[in-house]
Amino acid sequence: MKKVIWNTIFIINFYLILYFWFTNSSYLITGTTNVSLLIALGRLAGLLSEFLILIQLLLISRFTFIEKQYGFDKLISVHKKIGFFLGVFLISHPLLLTIGYAQSKNISFLNQFISFITKWNGIVGATFALLIIIFVAIISTKKYRAKISYEVWYFLHLPLYIAVAIAFGHQINTGDMSSGGAMYYWFLINLTTIGIIIFYRFLRPIFLYIKHSFRIEKIVQENEGVYSIYIIGKNMGQYRFQSGQYANLIFLQKKMMFHHPFSFSDAYNGKCLRFTIKASGDFTSKIEKLKIGTRVWIDGPFGVFTLKNSVNNKYIFIAGGIGITPILSMIKSIRNTQNAVLLYSNKSEADINFWHEISKSQIESHYFNTSLGTSNRIGIEKIVEICPDFKERDFYICGPKAMTKSLVRNIKMAGVSREQIHFEKFDY
Ligand SMILES: Cc1cc2nc3c(=O)[nH]c(=O)nc-3n(C[C@H](O)[C@H](O)[C@H](O)COP(=O)(O)OP(=O)(O)OC[C@H]3O[C@@H](n4cnc5c(N)ncnc54)[C@H](O)[C@@H]3O)c2cc1C
Incomplete structure (x- = not known):
């Protein structure tokens, strides 16, 4: 689906929420005091909070139609940006309502808050949901995220689903x-989002697992700490992916x-899948201990880092x-490697992976050994020297964060359009 369609869906829903809010809260808005307006705005902040939560869930749902269009990297980056606005709405919701009601009854903020908790139905639950969401938002900030492992961070996110369910109940x-059309609409967007998550995050991988019974056929050491895992199964011809994509793998050991996400390191062949993994942390260091025959749960393929784009x-x-x-x-999926050039940088000659396969593909390749000094790094001068026609080419970049970042910036500055530059990040 085209980006414009997603933008339209977003705008329509935004206006629908405004419409239902205005219809049901207009008596407050047209009221003569600021107090009523505060209550109306507090209610709107609550509705927009839930709307943004649903968008946040959709962005990470791995919903094929969105993922194919934007790529997970981009979706995660939007997810992070929305987090800020979500925080503002979430805090404003109870704050505006408490101030508004306190002023209307001429009581203190604290007394109004206590009154909400003790006399209003569902406010204890809603407060609990709010605390969960704030907690998750805090641990997701750069400062805290860097201090905890991906696994811990992931599991700390799970209570969010409980918070969303409570928030939904609170608003219904x-x-x-x-009531009325607004209630049906609210049910519709909430249930659709939950349905998409259940399908794409849970049912689809289960379905793939049952259909293909993926298991490890062999493990080949490519280099020190680098292992290729070959995966076979049933109906492999029907498991299709594009070169450059990746999948999330769970080894049932x-x-x-x-x-964990890993890119396909070989082109589609209809018989087996290959992933090549470098030991770089807790999980990847245990790859060599995997046993032949171990079942594998594969969620994917994902990603827009493909020649199709x-x-x-x-x-x-x-x-x-x-x-x-x-x-x-990708190189192995190109029929004619005459139109392609590879620039491959490593810390040393011994670190070069797949030297034989690269040579066999007959692609023009240039190796860079960074241990020999800065003049041996891939930079815009080298690119111009090797490919004087670089402005007519598409760039595909995958490497350490700093290298990718500086290359993308310099290539753009050299006059290559953004559409011609494609890159894959190995961390979110
Ligand atoms: C799209 C994509 C494709 C990738 N392809 C390859 C590949 O082909 N070969 C390869 O060796 N590596 C690949 N990686 C990197 C690989 O996923 C990480 O190195 C690995 O998950 C690190 O796990 P760890 O526990 O060993 O290391 P840790 O030290 O625990 O993690 C290092 C960093 O990896 C990231 N990470 C860790 N766990 C996960 C997870 N479950 N999901 C997402 N990110 C995580 C986090 O940013 C973390 O800070 C890819 C990553 C991405 C995002």
Whole structure:
């Protein structure tokens, strides 16, 4: 589906929420005092909070139609940005309502808050939901996120689903969405979002697992700390992916049962899948201990780092270290490597992965050994020297964060359009 359609869906829903809010709260808005307006705005903040929560859930739902259009990287970056506005609405909701009601009854803020908790139905639950959401928002800020492992951070997110359910119940029981068309609409958007999450995050991988019975066929050491896992199963011809994409893998072996994203390191062949993993942390260091025959849960394919999104059919592939995996898959899927060049950078010659496969593909390749000094790094001068026609080519970059960031910036500054630059980040 085109981006414009998603934008339209967003705008329509935004206006529908405004419409239902205005219809049901207009008596407050047209009231003569500021107090009523505060209450109306407090209610609106609550509705927009729930709306943003639903969008946040959709962005991480792995809903194919959105993911295919934008790519998970971009969706995660929007998810992070929305987090700020969500925080503002969430805090404003109880704050405005408490101030508004306190002023209307001429009592203190604290007394009004106590009155909400003790006399109003569902406010204890709603407060609990709010605290959960604020907690998750805090641990997701850069400062705290860097201090906790991905696994802990992931599990701390799960109570959010309880918070969303409570928030939904709270709004259906009271407020602008508690009756008539507004209530049906609220049910519709909430249940649709939950349905999409259940389908794309849980049912689809279960379905894939049952259909293909993925299991490890063999493990091949490619280099020190770098292993290729070959996965076979049933109906493999029907498991299709595009070169450059990735999948989330869970190995059903003790202490390995947590999803991690890995790119396909070979092109589609209808028989087996290959992922090549470098030991870089807790989980990836245990890859060599995997047993042959271990069942694998595969969620995917995902990603927009594919040749399908190229503007021209001439390419410059730039890889750094293990970033070669999606790039090799792409190189192997090109029929004519005459129009492609590979620039591959590593810390040392011994770190080069897949040297034989790259040579066999006959792609023009240039290797960079960064241990020999800064003159051996891939920079815009080298690109110009190797490919004088670089402005007519699509760039595919995958490597360490700093390398990708500086290359993207310099390539853009050299006059290559944003549409011709494609990159995959190996962390979110
Ligand atoms: C789209 C994509 C494709 C990738 N392809 C490859 C590949 O082909 N080969 C390869 O060796 N590596 C690949 N990676 C990187 C790989 O996923 C991480 O190195 C691995 O998950 C680190 O796990 P760890 O527990 O060993 O390390 P840790 O030290 O625990 O994690 C290091 C960093 O990896 C990220 N990370 C950890 N766990 C997860 C997770 N479950 N989901 C998402 N990110 C996580 C976090 O940013 C974390 O800070 C890819 C990553 C992404 C996002």
